[in-house]
Amino acid sequence: MYTEIFSQMKKQLGQLDKWLGTAAEHAKAKPFDPAVLAAARLAPDQFPLTRQVQICCDTVKLAASFLSGKPAESQPDTEQTLEELQARVRSIIQYLDGFTAQDFDGAAGRVVSQPRWKGEWMTGADYFVQHAIPNFYFHLTTAYDILRHNGVSVGKRDFLGAQTKRPPVT
Amino acid sequence: MYTEIFSQMKKQLGQLDKWLGTAAEHAKAKPFDPAVLAAARLAPDQFPLTRQVQICCDTVKLAASFLSGKPAESQPDTEQTLEELQARVRSIIQYLDGFTAQDFDGAAGRVVSQPRWKGEWMTGADYFVQHAIPNFYFHLTTAYDILRHNGVSVGKRDFLGAQTKRPPVT
Numbered sequence: 606m607y608t609e610i611f612s613q614m615k616k617q618l619g620q621l622d623k624w625l626g627t628a629a630e631h632a633k634a635k636p637f638d639p640a641v642l643a644a645a646r647l648a649p650d651q652f653p654l655t656r657q658v659q660i661c662c663d664t665v666k667l668a669a670s671f672l673s674g675k676p677a678e679s680q681p682d683t684e685q686t687l688e689e690l691q692a693r694v695r696s697i698i699q700y701l702d703g704f705t706a707q708d709f710d711g712a713a714g715r716v717v718s719q720p721r722w723k724g725e726w727m728t729g730a731d732y733f734v735q736h737a738i739p740n741f742y743f744h745l746t747t748a749y750d751i752l753r754h755n756g757v758s759v760g761k762r763d764f765l766g767a768q769t770k771r772p773p774v775t
Numbered sequence: 776m777y778t779e780i781f782s783q784m785k786k787q788l789g790q791l792d793k794w795l796g797t798a799a800e801h802a803k804a805k806p807f808d809p810a811v812l813a814a815a816r817l818a819p820d821q822f823p824l825t826r827q828v829q830i831c832c833d834t835v836k837l838a839a840s841f842l843s844g845k846p847a848e849s850q851p852d853t854e855q856t857l858e859e860l861q862a863r864v865r866s867i868i869q870y871l872d873g874f875t876a877q878d879f880d881g882a883a884g885r886v887v888s889q890p891r892w893k894g895e896w897m898t899g900a901d902y903f904v905q906h907a908i909p910n911f912y913f914h915l916t917t918a919y920d921i922l923r924h925n926g927v928s929v930g931k932r933d934f935l936g937a938q939t940k941r942p943p944v945t
Contacts, residue, residue, distance in 0.1 A: 606900070606904070610904055612904075613908070616905075627901055628815050638877060647920055647923055647924040648923050648926070667891040718918075725940040725942060725943060726940070726941050726943075726944075727939060727941065730779060731938070733783075735783060735938045736938060737781070738908065739787065739912065740935065741936055742908075742909065742934075743919075744918060746913050746916035748917060749913075750917055752816050753821055753926070754817040756818070765905070765909055765910065768905045769898075770897055771895060771896050772894075772895060773893070
C-alpha cells in the first residue's frame with residue numbers, strides 16, 4: 606500500500622497548491638498583503654502557515670527517501686510568500702514523480718533512524734504508519750485550517766480532491 | 776497494512792480522548808463553561824468541535840465496517856458536552872477492539888458504496904486511501920486545532936502519541 610498512499614499524498618500536495626492559489630486570489634480581492642496569510646497561525650505558540658507547509662513537504666519527502674533508500678536534497682526553509690510555498694510544494698510533487706512501485710519493495714522492513722534519536726530506530730512499517738502518515742496529514746490539515754480561519758474560500762471537497770468512483774454496474 | 780492503520784487510528788482516538796480531558800481541565804481552571812469549547816469552531820461556516828469529533832468517529836467506524844463486512848450501529852450525534860464526546864470516542868475504540876486482522880482479509884477488493892453515490896462505487900483500497908485516511912485525519916486534526924486555537928495546552932507529541940522506537944543495536 607506504500608505506492609498508493611504516496612500517490613495519495615502527491616494528490617493532496619496538488620490540493621495544497623490550489624488552496625495557496627485560492628489564498629493569493631482572496632488577498633488580492635480584499636485586498637491585503639498575501640504575506641500576511643503566509644505568516645498566519647492559529648495560536649501564538651503554534652507554527653505559521655509557512656512552517657506548516659514546509660514540514661508537510663519534508664515529511665513526505667523524507668518518508669519516500671527513508672522507505673526507498675533514495676536520496677533527498679535538504680531544502681533551506683526560506684519561503685516567505687504564498688508563491689514560494691507553492692514552488693516548494695511543486696518541488697515535492699516533482700520529487701515523488703521520480704518514484705516507481707519497485708522503489709518501495711521491502712519498505713516495511715527497512716531500518717529508519719535519525720541522528721536525534723540517538724541510535725533508536727523504527728521499522729519502515731512503523732515509521733510510515735505511526736509517524737509519516739499522521740504527521741503529513743497533521744501539517745496539511747493545519748495549513749488548510751489556517752487558511753479557512755482567515756476567510757479563504759476552501760471546503761472539504763477541496764481538501765479531499767477527486768476520488769476514484771466507478772460507474773454503476775448495469 | 777489495513778490492520779496496522781486501523782490500530783493507529785485507534786491510538787489516535789485515545790489521544791483525542793486525552794485532548795478532550797485536557798480541554799475540560801482548562802475550562803475548569805480558567806474557569807469557563809466547557810460546553811463553550813464543544814461549540815467552538817475556526818470559521819463561522821465550518822463545523823464546531825462536536826461535529827468534528829462525531830465525523831472523525833464515524834469515518835473510522837464506517838471504514839472498518841465497509842472493509843470487513845461487519846455491521847456498525849448508527850449513532851445519533853446528540854453529544855453536546857466534552858464528556859459526551861469522550862464517551863463517543865471511547866465507543867469507537869471499543870468497536871475497533873472487536874476486529875482481528877482476519878476481518879480485513881480481502882478488504883482491498885471489496886465494493887464500497889453509499890446510497891447518496893447513486894450506484895457509483897469504490898474499491899476497498901481506493902476508499903481507504905482516498906477517503907477514510909484523509910477524512911479521519913482531517914477531522915481529528917481540526918478538532919485538535921480548535922482546542923489549540925482556544926488555548927488548550929496540547930502539542931505535537933500529544934497529537935502523535937507514543938511511537939514504537941526500538942533500542943540501539945549494540
